[in-house]
Amino acid sequence: MNAAHDLPTTIPAYLERLRQALQGCDPALAQDALYDAEDYLRSELAANPGKSEAEVIAAVAGSYGAPDEVADIYRDTEVRVQTALRAPPPPPRKSLPGRFFGVLADPHTYGSLFYMLLSIATGTFYFTWAVTGVGLSVGFAILIIGIPFVILFIGATRVLALVEGRIVEVMLGERMPRRPVYSDRSLPWLQRIGAMFTDPRTWGTMAYFLAMQPLGVVYFAVAVTTLALGAAFIAMPFAHWFGFDANIHLDGHGWIDWSAPWAWPLSIVIGIVLIIAMLHLARLVGHLHGKLAKALLVSSQAY
Numbered sequence: 001m002n003a004a005h006d007l008p009t010t011i012p013a014y015l016e017r018l019r020q021a022l023q024g025c026d027p028a029l030a031q032d033a034l035y036d037a038e039d040y041l042r043s044e045l046a047a048n049p050g051k052s053e054a055e056v057i058a059a060v061a062g063s064y065g066a067p068d069e070v071a072d073i074y075r076d077t078e079v080r081v082q083t084a085l086r087a088p089p090p091p092p093r094k095s096l097p098g099r100f101f102g103v104l105a106d107p108h109t110y111g112s113l114f115y116m117l118l119s120i121a122t123g124t125f126y127f128t129w130a131v132t133g134v135g136l137s138v139g140f141a142i143l144i145i146g147i148p149f150v151i152l153f154i155g156a157t158r159v160l161a162l163v164e165g166r167i168v169e170v171m172l173g174e175r176m177p178r179r180p181v182y183s184d185r186s187l188p189w190l191q192r193i194g195a196m197f198t199d200p201r202t203w204g205t206m207a208y209f210l211a212m213q214p215l216g217v218v219y220f221a222v223a224v225t226t227l228a229l230g231a232a233f234i235a236m237p238f239a240h241w242f243g244f245d246a247n248i249h250l251d252g253h254g255w256i257d258w259s260a261p262w263a264w265p266l267s268i269v270i271g272i273v274l275i276i277a278m279l280h281l282a283r284l285v286g287h288l289h290g291k292l293a294k295a296l297l298v299s300s301q302a303y
Contacts, residue, residue, distance in 0.1 A: 007061055009054035011041050014067055021071035026078070027298045028165075028177045033074045035179040040064060082175075103279045111171040112286025113279065116219035122167070123216025126209035129160065134206070147193075154196050161205045161297045174290025181299045204296035211292075219285065226278040233271030237264040 008014040018037055022030040041064075045056045065073065103109050133153040140146040158180055165176030181201065196202055 007054075007057055007066055009057065011038065011045070011053050011057070014041060014057055018067040018070055021068045022074070025071075025075055026175050028175045028294065029074060029078050031177040031181065031299050032179045033070065035181065037064075037067075037070060100276060100280075103276060103283060106283065108173045108286060109279050109283045111173065113223060113282040115167070115171040115289070116223040116282055116285060118167075118171075119212065119216035120220035121216075122164070123212035123214075126160070126164070127213030129157070130206050130209040133157065151193060151196075154202060157202070157205055157209070158196075161201075161208075164208075165293065165297055168290055168293045172286040172290040172293075174287075174294055176294065177298055199299070201297065201299045208293065208296040215289070223278065223282065226274055226281075230271045230274030230278065233267050233274065235271075237267050 008017055015034055015038055019030065019034060022033060041053075041056065041060070044060055045051070045053060048056055048059075051059070064070065137146070137150045137153055140149045162177065162180060166178075168174050169176040181199065
């Protein structure tokens with residue numbers, strides 16, 4: 001336990017020391033820890049109007065903890081939670097065929113693939129939301145409802161960022177914030193509005209929403225095209241067996257001779273390779289997109 005004279009005497013100083021103590025940990029975890037600490041300290045300060053910030057911090061140090069202690073608690077809790085929730089990793093494979101087919105046993109592969117398919121819907125919604133909101137904000141700027149509309153739009157955008165963060169964490173496995181950036185309700189409303197506009201995360205979220213439309217189209221098109229092509233190669237020999245014209249034509253001439261002994265296994269192997277290659281690509285896309293989401297949706301104050 002830190003001595004009383006080592007404790008910060010103001011809430012901003014407490015948060016700054018906590019931020020320093022969280023250096024090196026996941027930025028999403030740091031955002032959650034900073035939100036919890038500020039919300040708790042300001043709630044205690046509001047519940048004890050006769051006490052100064054230094055007195056409130058000293059009073060709660062025994063129950064909540066000093067900044068270094070709080071950082072250690074969050075790190076330990078995060079490790080335990082992630083260990084409990086993380087799916088068992090697939091066994092390590094050293095051979096090239098093992099690594100190639102091992103993607104089938106990785107749960108994150110299927111989450112990433114589903115995210116690629118879902119992104120055309122979420123990307124269209126986010127893009128429409130951002131473009132419409134910005135357009136209406138500019139249009140309403142000359143009217144009396146302009147400022148309330150902008151505040152509502154920015155606030156709702158921050159909520160959507162948290163929702164997208166939960167989707168990214170569940171499907172892609174990238175740790176994302178579970179709490180928003182704290183907004184001090186004791187500040188004048190003009191300062192709170194200014195803080196929203198000067199927060200880089202606000203504009204990072206806008207950029208992310210705008211980028212999700214083209215990304216969603218590309219993700220969906222690549223996933224559907226590759227999976228459909230792979231399934232077609234696998235199905236063609238069986239379709240030919242049942243009498244359907246399953247041949248692929250090039251300039252009017254089929255290029256697969258089904259009477260050849262190699263035709264059936266080759267077609268099936270090509271289809272399987274295409275599908276598994278798509279799963280590898282999905283896992284790579286999930287990893288990269290998770291990093292993009294963290295870079296644009298996590299508060300810069302957490303770094």
